[in-house]
Amino acid sequence: MNPPNWLRAIGRVSLWVWAGLGLLFLFTPILVTVIFSFNEPTGKYNYVWDKFSLSGWTDPFRYPELTDALIFSLKIAVAVTIIATILGTLMGLAMVKYKFRAKGMIGAILILPLTMPEIVLGFSLLTLFVSINWSRGFITIVIAQVMFSVSYVATTVRARIRGFDWRLEEASLDLGASGFRTFSKVTLPLIAPGVIAAAMLTFALSLDDFIITYLNSGLDNTFPIQIWNMKRSKIPVQINVFSTALLIISIVLAALLVVFNNRRAQKLAGLSNP
């Protein structure tokens, strides 16, 4: 009934090899991005390896249009993260804590943006902006990105705060704390890890988004849009330099978050087992 041992060993090894190849598949393009930030291409396009050089890193701001686009992207990401995190967290809280009419419908509206192709979301929003004659730029990009980020935030927060003991809030209120004090001293610390995770996700999604943003950007260029516009004129090393720098910053931030969460978990464990 059971296959012989040698066959199972082969199966096990090939499973590991296959999974390893999968990781390699995911990892290689990222490695290429980093390696090619040290390239000195012969032409205008950074597609073929020529020779090792630090020229991109010593002169990162050589193309002002690229630098400006990156700064614009960061501004948008900050605005979108603040708005979407607040709106999404409130919705996630309501969905977990309360029972109310039309909850199922709200849940469906929250999930739907995640199940639609970006091009449909972006295009339909664009037709709205065009029909009311709203010129596209910073505001319309923020509106578009908040629209899909709210769903991500609410879903993430909802998943992370499920099963919390909300009686702590009532205890705080019963003991005479004000509503605001209860929120800042009880609710917020309780939901903080979920909210921080959702905010980081939103920031990353905002920097990453291209399709919806591109359709609603007008003449303003985010970092991805600038690259898209440059694709027929030049693809300089600085694109890889900026991307590598962002990659390193993201890894450091994510690592810090893990350390912070572990510390917090230890502290909470210490509190409950004196």
Next chain:
Amino acid sequence: MTAAAAPSRFRRPRREDGGDDTGVAARRWFTPWLLIAPGGLWLLIFFVVPLFSLGRLSLQDGGLSNYSTVISDNSTVIIRTFIYATISTLAAIIIGYPLAYVIATKGGRYKNLFLALVILPFFVTYLVRTLSWKILLFDNGPVVGILQSVGILSDNQGILGSPFAVVAALTYNFLPFMVLPIYVSLEKLDRRLLDAAADLYSSPARAFRKITLRLSLPGLFAGTLLTFIPAAGDFVNSELLGSDRTVMIGQIIEKNFGKEFFRPELSALSFMLMAMILIGVIVYARLLGTEEIA
């Protein structure tokens, strides 16, 4: 569960243990609505209303005939788009399922490191990731070199511009969306079920099919949606890595949106893309069995 275990006269009028997502009735009926309102209005105005107006726009001038015009004008592109999205989704399952399985069941203390590697691509912008694929697949680049030396490609043959390049990049770009949901469902799997199956003389293959695969279906379903939907709507991969032979629906919308906002055909095309995806999702859910999804 607590409520069911207690004698009925002690049953609480509302849940207070906060055990799951069902929630409790608010003290004041409008409290949840105050929390919902800001985000809900945002979604209503900028998501629900635009979808309706897109639908209405797609019916202007010709009514439903807009749809038949769009379908007959773009039939090759539509079929190609769905073939590419299907192949890249299948490839993502073939690569992603074993990867998620190994991480979830055999990852041990390196589990988090493996997971970090899976989400690492998200830390580099989508467009830059796709450009890195262009570097990898470039003529005389590493992949072409290997394939030429093995003899799969002849010496002056390249990959860029081919359907293979587009499908490979689509698979790559959306693979983490396949791995993560499958991982989550495999991670929750109760390993004792497999022990029980072995004790009852089930072969490992049968146990895998009847327990592991079955219980990971929700993750597989979510992963398939999260891969197929963006792949079907994408225009970046085909534009950067493809050629005239690989045009997808997204590219047609992207090429025309600047000048022809109010052409109903363009709205019809994007509405049709959405409708076809929705139909695909429903059929797929039926095939897998809806009770397992829920």
